[in-house]
Amino acid sequence: MSGGFSPRRRLALACVAVLFAGAVQADAITAQGTVNWQGKSASMSTQADGGFVLHAPAGDRAIPAQKLRVHTASPLFDGLFAMAQDDLSHDSVSAIKDGAYDHGKEIPCDCFATGEKWPYVWTRDLSYSIDLALWRIDANRARQSLRFKLSDVREPSAPQGLYVMQDTGSGGSWPISTDRVVWFLGAARLLDDQAFADDTWHALKDTLAQDRLYVFDGTLGLYRGETSFLDWREQTYPAWTEKDVRFIGESFALSTNVLHYQALQLAAKLAEQRHDASAKDFHAQAEALKQAINAHFWRADRGMYMSYIGPGAMPVDSYDLLGIALAVTSGVADPARAKQTLAHYPAWPAGSPVIWPERRDQPVYHNRAIWPFVSAYSLRAARVVNDAPRIAHEMDSILRGAALASSNMENYELVSQAVHVEEGKLSGPVVNSPRQLWSVAGYLDMVIGGVFGVGDDGRVDPKLPVSWLAPLFGDTQKISLDLAGQRISLVRPAKVDGDLLVAQSQHREGDETVVQLKAIRSGAAPLRLDAPLFGPDMPGAPAVADTPDGWKVSFDGKGVLYVDGRRIGAIDGSLTVPKGDTRQCFQLTRLGADGVESLPGMATCKGDESRLAGQGPWEWKAAKAGRFAVSFDYANDHGPINTGVTAAVKLLDVSCDGAAPQRVPVVMPHSVGLQRSSTATITAPAGALCRFRLDQGFNMSDLRHNAHYTGEQGGASGPVNDAAVQAMLVSPAPQGSSAP
Missing domain, CATH: 2.60.120.260 (Galactose-binding domain-like)
Incomplete structure (x- = not known):
């Protein structure tokens, strides 16, 4: 095998551009209400009791009738919404367990478990899930689950307070991994309960103060720490961080900084409500952080926000969809950058990868993978900027994956959207779980927010791609969602001249909100289909020789030289750098034929110490x-x-x-x-x-x-x-x- 791929696999990858060229995307649901994908298909039958039976490649799955219902011309669409709720019912538990806690014994907790293979509560999985949809579905269980991730201090000599737990992460978790502030993304949805709001305010003040002391970089104005959710180091960071995570702890991640920005905004809001004098400081910190994110993460030559930057703000030619989506939905990205960064992020026929470019030497997990919850955040971001092609693409991918897998799986391989591909040591996804909580929440949000446009405050703002008109409406005039005592109905447009269906007008009829749709031309750029799949191979540490003219750096290829995180310039064979008064650390990236840089190699440091x-x-x-x-x-x-x-x-x-x-x-x-x-x-x-x-x-x-x-x-x-x-x-x- 060359690069670990079989001839058949290499052919499949090579054919991607041909298969997808010139197309925006194929409809996920046919007009007949089925999914057909790479020789596999799924369909749905309705049952007299209001339930469904999914007919999928792995066999039939019976889906009982659910409290929340959609009424469309597609039994598949209606049934998959019921399946997501059925998955959620199995994730709604009275006890949780994990081998690392209480020796694997059950811990009583009326909580949301993370998934079939993960019967515990993890801070980031839970918080993203609640933010996406679960706050709507079961607010009490959501609050109870979030409270499980708060803790006071047992060590008398340590500063006392109420803190969000960083329950997993590289090198012993916090402060190498610092995305625990995602807790506040979920908590912000549930503040109508005064006791919970008080706990949130207490934890917010203490956690933000602690992060300000330990992980805030006053020079760059950014928070250090690992990318949120992408916490399998060698999948996304340089391979040498597998055994040395110092680089990660001294680097800065887009997603984690955006989460801190949102936490600071929430702190300012709650402080104002409580007439607390700290509101002004929180506002100022949030605005300064927003400016710092835009100053350091935006890569103009790519038209995208970088996933992370190294120590000293070293730019890294690596991107992740969750970080970009959060930058858009949080308002960190202005409208122009929001449109640009989404338009430039690559797509494949099966969906959007969670990272780009991919790693040729790593198995499928975060690498070469689609994660439905990230696709759901991408869908949210696409709605913000009226990116009709991206809206349709993410909706297609989320629905197709759930239908073919008979559950809301944690992740899929990028090219095939399979739950597993066999490629020797590169096989994967390495770990995958049915009814994964944030995938379930992502599916529910795709229907409630993505199709019907139900906003956080109950307002209805649909942005439905025209490609979904035929399968959802069929020959009917109206589709409906029954949600918590109200019905939202969308009425088909009289004519279609555009690619995006939005509200022309709306009115109330008792408990029903009726929205008349119209078609508009979004003007969004087509999906980016020409990106190379893999980045260049990472170089080793450079050879650095002491010469009368300075430090001579040698490299057996074309690349870019960085010194102490600063880009010095292109290198082709060798480059001499003047000696400084400090100890200098030299790193290389390799340039691919398409101009994409590899991840940085290990540093070679010279100078007195x-x-x-x-x-x-x-x-x-x-x-x-x-x-x-x-x-x-x-x-x-x-x-x-x-x-x-x-x-x-x-x-x-x-x-x-x-x-x-x-x-x-x-x-x-x-x-x-x-x-x-x-x-x-x-x-x-x-x-x-x-x-x-x-x-x-x-x-x-x-x-x-x-x-x-x-x-x-x-x-x-x-x-x-x-x-x-x-x-x-x-x-x-x-x-x-x-x-x-």
Whole structure:
């Protein structure tokens, strides 16, 4: 096999452009009410009791009648809406369990479980699911589930408060993974309950203050941490982060920063409601963050927001659909950028990939995959900008996947939309689960918000692609949704001259809202179909030689050279860089024939660095005034690289003669042997003697809830926030490094 693909598979990938060229997309539902896709089909039969039977490739599935109903000309559409509710009923449980908590014993909780294979409550899965649709369906269960992810502090010496839990993530979770603020995206839907609103306000203040201290970069104005949901490092970050996550902890993710922006907006709103003086500060922080996101993540040559940027704001030619969709729906993207970033994000016949470009060396999971909940957020974003082709594409993909799989699966392979493809070590999706909660919620939102246009406040604003007119309406004049004591009915237009159906007028008839549709021309760009599937292979660390003219960087190909995260320029063979006054770190990306850059290779660092052995405290004298980078050689074996609650988090206390004291966070995530901590930047006067001490910070094992964590250390036996430090390293800080 070449690149891990069979000849048949390579042929299939090569034919994608041919199969899809010139088309917007094929209708997901035929006029006869079936789905046909790559030799597979699904259809639906109605039953006398109001239920349905789905006829799919894996066999028949009986679907009982449900409380919420749609009435269209398509039994398949009506039945799949019922199937999503049936899936949700199985995810609505009285007890949850996971092998990492209470030794796998059941924990009583009237909660939403994550899926058939994930019978637990996870912060991000739950929060996105509630935001998408579950707040409408079962508000009490949604609140109870969210409360399960809040915790006070069990460690008396740690700052007390009510915090959202980062329950999973790289290197011992928070603060390498920092998307726990997604909790507030779901909570914002449920604030009509005063007690829950009070808990939300308490947790919001405490969690935002903690993130401001430990993960906010004052120089860039951004929050550090891993991409939200994309938490399988080597699938989306450089392969070398599989065993060293420091790069991830010092990088900045679009999705996670947008979630912080939304949390700050919510904090400002709640503060105003409570006449709290902090409202002004929260407003200012939100607006500054919005500006910083647009300043650092927008890549003009691609016309898209980057998925993440490296330390020092190093641009990375990588993109993810959830981050882009959140930037659009949150208002972080202005209207022009919102249209542009969606139009430039690639599509394949089966749907939209969650990341682009794909990784040739990784199995299918986040890589080469469609995730329905992300497609649902993309659909929301497309509605914001009236992108009719993208609206239709996401709706087609969500419906087709559920119909053919007989459940709302967690993910699908990108080209085939299969729940599994066999390709040896690249087979996948590696993990997949029926009735995955956020996929269920995504399907419900596709119907309620996507087809019928029901907004958060109950207003009806349909934006239905014309390609869905025939299968949904057939020969009838009206389709309807019964939702929580009200009926929303859409009336077909008298004529069709356009690609998007919107409201011409609407009126109330008792409990029914009747919307007369009209067709408009959206003017949206066609889907981007010409993008290469894979990015270039990542290079290794560059060879850097000391020469009289400077540092000579050698590379056996065409690429781009970065120094301390700053783009220096194209390199073809070699490039000489002047020596600076600081320790300099060189990284390369490889250029593909289409101009797409690979992910960055490992860094080669050159220049002087002081190494002070021991566990501290340490003393060091600054030869000249300036800013200095401080890091530590350490080992943290308290948990695996991919999860845990025991990333060691310290506060570096610095006292230099003639200067004010400084306290800067330092993170020592789970490691494979000896490695380097995150970098703290300090200032020192010329000739000053500086004294350094590492004080205890805060990590997730300090939370009372994690007394239930039995998967690794930091659980029932007590908090663990420790690492074996061997030395402190000091060097002049590069330009643009983070300020304390």
